Amino acid sequence: MTDPAHPDGPSADELGTEQGRRILRLLWEPAPAAPSRGPKPKLTLEDVVDAGVAIADADALAQLSMRRVAARLGVGAMSLYTYVPGRDELLELMVNRVHAELGPSAGGLSWRAEVEHQVGERWRMYERHPWLLDLNTARLPVGPHVLDADEALYAALQRAGLRGTDVVSSSNLILWQLLGAARSQITDSDQARRTGTSAEAYWESRASFWSTYFDEGRYPTMAAVWEAGGFDDDQAYAFDRLLARLLDALEASLPDA
Amino acid sequence: MTDPAHPDGPSADELGTEQGRRILRLLWEPAPAAPSRGPKPKLTLEDVVDAGVAIADADALAQLSMRRVAARLGVGAMSLYTYVPGRDELLELMVNRVHAELGPSAGGLSWRAEVEHQVGERWRMYERHPWLLDLNTARLPVGPHVLDADEALYAALQRAGLRGTDVVSSSNLILWQLLGAARSQITDSDQARRTGTSAEAYWESRASFWSTYFDEGRYPTMAAVWEAGGFDDDQAYAFDRLLARLLDALEASLPDA
DNA sequence: CTCATCTCCGTACGCCGTACCGAGTAAGAA
DNA sequence: TTCTTACTCGGTACGGCGTACGGAGATGAG
Numbered sequence: 001m002t003d004p005a006h007p008d009g010p011s012a013d014e015l016g017t018e019q020g021r022r023i024l025r026l027l028w029e030p031a032p033a034a035p036s037r038g039p040k041p042k043l044t045l046e047d048v049v050d051a052g053v054a055i056a057d058a059d060a061l062a063q064l065s066m067r068r069v070a071a072r073l074g075v076g077a078m079s080l081y082t083y084v085p086g087r088d089e090l091l092e093l094m095v096n097r098v099h100a101e102l103g104p105s106a107g108g109l110s111w112r113a114e115v116e117h118q119v120g121e122r123w124r125m126y127e128r129h130p131w132l133l134d135l136n137t138a139r140l141p142v143g144p145h146v147l148d149a150d151e152a153l154y155a156a157l158q159r160a161g162l163r164g165t166d167v168v169s170s171s172n173l174i175l176w177q178l179l180g181a182a183r184s185q186i187t188d189s190d191q192a193r194r195t196g197t198s199a200e201a202y203w204e205s206r207a208s209f210w211s212t213y214f215d216e217g218r219y220p221t222m223a224a225v226w227e228a229g230g231f232d233d234d235q236a237y238a239f240d241r242l243l244a245r246l247l248d249a250l251e252a253s254l255p256d257a
Numbered sequence: 258m259t260d261p262a263h264p265d266g267p268s269a270d271e272l273g274t275e276q277g278r279r280i281l282r283l284l285w286e287p288a289p290a291a292p293s294r295g296p297k298p299k300l301t302l303e304d305v306v307d308a309g310v311a312i313a314d315a316d317a318l319a320q321l322s323m324r325r326v327a328a329r330l331g332v333g334a335m336s337l338y339t340y341v342p343g344r345d346e347l348l349e350l351m352v353n354r355v356h357a358e359l360g361p362s363a364g365g366l367s368w369r370a371e372v373e374h375q376v377g378e379r380w381r382m383y384e385r386h387p388w389l390l391d392l393n394t395a396r397l398p399v400g401p402h403v404l405d406a407d408e409a410l411y412a413a414l415q416r417a418g419l420r421g422t423d424v425v426s427s428s429n430l431i432l433w434q435l436l437g438a439a440r441s442q443i444t445d446s447d448q449a450r451r452t453g454t455s456a457e458a459y460w461e462s463r464a465s466f467w468s469t470y471f472d473e474g475r476y477p478t479m480a481a482v483w484e485a486g487g488f489d490d491d492q493a494y495a496f497d498r499l500l501a502r503l504l505d506a507l508e509a510s511l512p513d514a
Numbered sequence: 515c516t517c518a519t520c521t522c523c524g525t526a527c528g529c530c531g532t533a534c535c536g537a538g539t540a541a542g543a544a
Numbered sequence: 545t546t547c548t549t550a551c552t553c554g555g556t557a558c559g560g561c562g563t564a565c566g567g568a569g570a571t572g573a574g
Binding site (some may be wrong): 035036037038039040041042070075076077078079082 | 518519520521522523524525
């Protein structure tokens with residue numbers, strides 16, 4: 001891009017997309033094969049990705065620095081760059097890596113039970129790896145395991161009778177809802193886990209807010225909803241019920257049934 | 258919390274929640290009143306928040322550093338801390354600030370048209386301030402304008418006949434879909450705007466991926482959906498239709514109608 | 515044995531948020 | 545008027561970050 005055009009250059013595929021190809025290779029090609037000619041590598045790519053996942057699981061995405069990953073592996077910080085182009089790419093590999101934990105299609109289930117199974121698998125993945133909810137990517141990296149997960153959900157929806165755009169939009173409907181619910185539910189409990197008794201202090205400040213600043217005249221509906229217990233409801237229950245209603249609506253809109 | 262209990266201490270409201278109270282004051286109290294006794298401040302809190310919004314609009318959240326905000330205002334970096342406790346709090350103030358741009362309840366509309374109006378207002382807010390889509394908070398800061406926006410949506414849903422938990426879950430349903438759709442649509446075009454012709458290079462690498470790595474045997478449904486044009490569809494159209502279907506389903510589930 | 519190639523990683527650069535504290539200003543108290 | 549007090553401003557500095565660069569040392573190919 002910033003390169004001036006160089007006709008008859010050495011090879012056309014070493015242009016700006018080279019870094020893009022590098023991460024695709026890391027995501028898709030099984031093992032870089034044993035390199036010859038040099039000293040034996042102390043680590044593998046898998047070691048690096050695993051260490052990253054372990055740190056993110058235990059602490060948070062913000063704590064995941066190249067120096068910390070390197071320290072956990074007992075190597076110097078810059079050695080990581082032998083295995084991984086940079087921090088962003090490490091994150092992509094981590095995301096793909098944890099999607100490998102998603103169980104395969106359950107088999108023998110109705111399309112609806114299959115969708116519920118898929119969603120449950122993803123929910124548990126978010127519980128194990130709450131940092132997934134922190135990285136706010138518009139789209140996930142195109143790794144093989146990420147695509148496996150999408151394929152499984154698409155297949156269930158196709159079995160329901162959906163085609164083309166309807167498959168994609170229904171999948172988005174379900175996944176966005178899942179993400180929203182998981183964010184509001186898991187993030188809280190995870191934050192409490194990491195920072196200790198933060199929920200307590202959080203409530204303290206919320207209570208002080210409510211009595212000090214909240215104006216029932218300005219927010220009458222919120223006040224009424226609060227009075228009716230609209231905010232008390234356990235979010236997990238709310239999500240299960242919400243998913244059920246989404247699938248009801250989806251089912252009702254099927255051409256067949 | 259880490260403080261030992263100190264009976265008859267000076268004042269009980271100077272405990273750990275003090276920093277929490279500070280941001281609440283900044284969000285909710287109109288103007289700190291003219292300070293006496295010192296030199297006149299060169300800036301106001303509003304100046305600082307405006308500068309932050311301007312930088313985030315023009316570039317991205319990652320470019321929003323305290324030093325850059327200060328430079329834009331012609332002051333030293335540390336001077337900002339006179340007005341704002343830190344970067345996180347500045348972000349909360351910015352979020353609240355841009356929610357003030359949301360128009361009030363349209364009035365005279367059906368509940369359904371009102372919901373559509375609210376959603377449209379938020380969508381346009383995301384278009385003006387794409388960085389809102391980057392900050393991946395589980396919940397928005399409890400600022401007056403953020404609550405105004407929630408109140409307006411709750412009120413419309415209450416008018417539809419919903420109560421308590423149903424108001425909250427329906428609101429979540431709508432807002433999470435909005436956020437998901439906005440993320441996948443606005444983030445792309447915004448990235449292209451900022452980084453120039455990145456969409457081109459992006460497509461280049463995607464095409465190379467498709468031909469190099471994509472395996473139709475492993476992802477048969479994705480391949481079929483692709484063949485059927487399921488990924489071509491303009492997402493904006495998809496979101497309008499999605500919202501319409503959500504509201505249809507909501508309407509059908511009302512006790513009354 | 516030589517040398518090309520590979521891994522490892524110390525050093526360094528330019529960022530970041532912000533703690534600390536001194537300098538300077540201006541209003542109220544004496 | 546002068547002193548005191550409260551306030552803003554901001555330079556310096558610390559510890560952290562991602563990572564460019566290049567050298568040291570290991571290893572297999574010729």
